[in-house]
Amino acid sequence: MKKYIVFLLSVLLSLTISFKAQANEIDDINIHIDIKKDGSVEVTEERNQNMDDGTENYIVFNEEDMQGAKLTHFSVDGFKEVKEWDSDWKREEKAGKYSVLNTDDGFDLVWGIGEYGDKTYTVHYTLTNMVKNLKDGQSIYWDFNTFTELPTDEMTMTISSYEPFTKENVRFYGFGIVGNMHLKDGNIVWKSSEAMDDSNYATVLLQFDSKLFNTNANKDKTLEEERSMALHNSNYNEDYLDSNETLGPKMSLTGKIFSGLGILFGSIVALWTIAGLWIANRKKKARGHIKSGYTIKKDLKNSSTKIPPSKMSDYAGYAYLLNHLDYAYFEQFISAYLIKWHRDNRIEIEFEDDSKKLNKRNTSIIVKDYETVKEEYGKYFEEALKQIKNETYNGDYELLLWMMFLNAMDDHKVITKKNLEKWFKKNASDVSKVADYLDDYSKEYLEKNGYIKVEKDSAAFVPFEIIVPTTKGHDLIEHFVKYSNYLQNEDEDNWLERVKNDEIQTEELIYIYLLGVTDEIESRFKKYHLNKSEENYFYPNYFYLFNNTTNSINQGLSSGGFSSSQASSGLGGSTGMGGGAGAGGGGGGGAR
Template sequence: MKYFKKAGMILLLAFIFPGTAFANSMESLDFHVQLQGDGSGIVTETRKMNLTKDTEIYIKMENLGGSQISDFKVSDFGKPLIHKENWDIEASRAEKSGKYGIVETDTGYELCWGIGEYGDHEYKVTYTISNMVRQLQDGQGMNWRFFDGAGNINPTSLTMTIEGPEPFLSENTKIWGFGFNGEIYLENGSLVGWSTEPLSDNNYVTILMQFAHQPFHSPLSLDQTMAEQESRAKEGSSYNQEDTSLSFGEKAAGFTVPTVGVLAAIFAMIGLVLRSRAIKRANPLVKGKERRKLNQDQYYREIPYTDGPMTDVAYMLEQIERGRIEDYFNAFLLKWLKEDNIDHITEEKGIIFKKEQSILQLNRHQMEGDDFESRLWNMMQAAAGADNKLEEKEFTKWAKKNFKKIEDLKDDLSNDSKYLMIDEGYLEQKEAAVLRFFTSSVISGTVQGENLLNHMVQFENYLKDFSLLHERGAKEVFLWDELLIWASLYGIAEEVARQFEELYPQFLEESQFTPGDFYMMTLFTNSFAKGYHSGQSSASSGGGGATSLGGGGGSFGGGGGGSR
């Protein structure tokens, strides 16, 4: 009877606290790595954990590639644990309490220590790894996996610091991070990094550092150049900007050509032809230059979409190669000027040589909501800081450091628009069957969607044909401001404004926009774009910035494990 009562209580608690009542958890994980002149590294892990089950924690070190583990030690809340030879993973929790040891496996080591009392723990785990840095043909590199989330106790937050025998400088040190969402930078001669969201079973933490000036004396070598090491690590990563998704025919060709030669190539070509025919039968959207050619010399004189915010049609604009992320920023600058959310002011800057500088004065703080406009505004407000004054260089610096946030915003804009257009009946998503075994997703336009896409091209034609703009009389000046906001999405707002002024000289007097506003708009849009694209380029080339969820091939180390 007592057994059933106990079992019932366990079941009740599990029902009330599903997935958490008896789960081990890790609040934070901090890595501090001190690289030595001989290429070894002294690693210190600080783990803040709450433990409710099992008898021990262990770390797997399986893919060492010639490295050795030494000087392993553990403390809990500053109290050293005692080393135990011949660690027995089957021992009881009481027998393991206050002790640590190493288990040698067929593939490497397991670093183990007893949990002891259940509850909160702050473990400091230190160990030395030889030959973390390897000699390359034209430099040196450390490509190390520090943590593997698969089956592990994953931290809510991760931080990392890597130091060397001399300061790391951007001129001779490149850095990349793989396997987790986060950021890494070189600051004050060290690599610093952190996660931007909790780690899961799908995450891992791999850091690649390359040293062109070869400051280490590592005895282990790899038969590869720095470029080859970088290329392998970037495979499957977001650092490679090109689209790595393959079509049916490309997959067939890539898999079979090396093995069966000409016959496979013929099969792949047939697959490509059949796939092309299947897609054509599904009536896909006509895009880009072909869509513009279909609408050549045709005009639509009104704003093409008025059923919702301009962000609704972002996906449609993409299909005609318009609506870059900086174009949306440009458009919203004009919108916010019109709504008095921002002002364009100038301030005198400089100690000796004074110079007038354009500044955006933000007239409100954070916007509530997760829509595109709120997120874009909050980015600008974060860059401006507490004084709500945004300078050009300040924005460039912020956009470079936070380019991943801009990239995520851009992707969400496109995806949200696509599915909205499907839900509202402008687009249809179909599956085109190829040989009954494969399918290819196809987006096609409904009658309503085809009309919208054509009107969007024809509206651009109208804006660019300035001879037609005289049709709008002076009484429509208040509409011209809206036309200018939409013209921003096509990247031609400033040009259209000049034509408005030529046609109607009083335009800028009656408009809510001034010539200085358009100068400011161009200035800050360029600073936004410059920082964003510079951040993309810097991260990909090893200058630090956002990490990549994928990639990290060719690494050594391990970091798997958990509790048992």
């Protein structure tokens, strides 16, 4: 009998130990990557972790994956550097200390866990030779995964540079984490939309046609060869060939001649294109083409207004301006219309379970008077797609999205996160067509309503558009920027008081999505613990109803290979698993 008791106690103890070993986790990690003019990067990670096992945190760098990059700096805020690190030290001996630990494969960055419980660590490290000179441009291709050996709820990565990023000077791609990657205020922002584990990675590919950085590190590839390698087996819906580094049969003399002619012809085309772009830019500037979103926001960075723009009756109609300002892409317009439909009593969105945090709860959508509405609108989505292709669709954009959602219901009176994600994955190609149509729809709406004038021209036989805002258009653009500045920089005490007194109206929540303020608002919810389910304030509950629903849609689109001009790889949009082979970095990290 005693043997059985001892055996049972041993099993229970092992289960307890196993549970504790899995209890270390990262609630959220904010990674800031700053690219310097010399091609080095300074990385800052702010980690909010919950720790109850082990003695040290670590980040792995294997020498074979460094691709010429070198570590020149490492520190942890509030910690003291020690030159010699002993992994056998006790937790108390490692507390408040950090070091670089040499290993057989390279080196680890290590720092002590300290006291168990909720911890915040701010980690800094610098890597040189990160930007590489390619045959026809420059790039960074690196896996910034330093954390996924610990279960991680959320990641936000912000990539900045001495030269602000624009749609004209960078193409960008993310691999290994489902989420959204977009331009915001001259930076690239990648935000995860689902939890991560050791199956995830965080590979970034940035490509530059011109030489923005003074780097001496070289890579014997073209931009397209590198991009093809990265996109191979990815969810990105791009038409690039696989670029494996294998050698074909020896090229004949005739083949070499034609290859040389091809290179010559390609060079002529490239020079012709550059000349055409130069002429086009001169013409645009002379005729009042809209300034870049970054320049507009920079000029108005110290201006704000608490008065929202006039109530918009057609959100999609303003998409071109909001996209130009790097505020809203296709996904944000879905959120805005979900809020509108809920406000208009056309749908209900409900939390499905009782998870501790609002941002982790699943949602389900219920369409009011479903049978009648489905019969009236649901069967016309396929026909609307054909009309968009044939340029004969004459309905408004909201109707198009409404038909799409009714099609997604697929005879479910209640559609859950799982069903929603499945439909958007299966129909990502059709959704891309809807997203692509948004830009044309908006420009036509803005011109018809007197906000812009659209002119057609060409340079070097290449056609282009000149978008000239009217006085009314300039006023609206400035109002968008000023109100966005107010929402982002509102005194937090005042904001918190408004939240607790339920003074924030539905229209403000719509503007939070359309003016690129969701990340800021969500960070406040976390700062003041308003994302906990026991806090029954209307505003955070309402925010997460729509945010969590949109995240389900994004996950489906990511895994379905969503690609469009309004949310495309390289210009902002969904990211997902797959792809990213051949990048440097990628050593991972966790706790032990």
